[in-house]
Amino acid sequence: QVQLVESGGGLVQTGGSLRLSCAASGRTFSNYDMGWFRQAPGKEREFVASISWYGTSTRYKDSVKGRFTISRGNAKNTVYLQMNSLKPEDTAFYYCAATRSSIVVPTSTQEIDFWGQGTQVTVSS
Numbered sequence: 853q854v855q856l857v858e859s860g861g862g863l864v865q866t867g868g869s870l871r872l873s874c875a876a877s878g879r880t881f882s883n884y885d886m887g888w889f890r891q892a893p894g895k896e897r898e899f900v901a902s903i904s905w906y907g908t909s910t911r912y913k914d915s916v917k918g919r920f921t922i923s924r925g926n927a928k929n930t931v932y933l934q935m936n937s938l939k940p941e942d943t944a945f946y947y948c949a950a951t952r953s954s955i956v957v958p959t960s961t962q963e964i965d966f967w968g969q970g971t972q973v974t975v976s977s
């Protein structure tokens with residue numbers, strides 16, 4: 853079993869920045885791709901960004917490209933999401949996700965094996 857714990861959410865003004873962190877733990881946390889998804893009120897959970905186990909492959913939702921950066925810590929059990937130039941439409945509950953490594957990093961909720969509890973990000977206009 854894998855546990856994911858997010859931190860770093862909060863309230864920020866338009867144009868501001870936040871950094872989300874996710875710490876993974878479990879008996880054998882090895883060879884997991886990780887990612888971030890978000891869910892706004894009344895909407896489905898959607899893909900934001902993902903990264904491979906070794907950090908060599910990343911993918912982003914088109915609307916966050918150039919503003920968000922996903923990265924992994926040296927120990928690989930931590931993943932970060934640096935969010936710059938935040939917009940009100942980025943307001944959502946952000947979830948950390950993990951799945952067994954495969955050829956392509958995950959971009960859909962169906963590919964995810966484990967979810968964190970989420971952290972709220974609110975961008976005021």
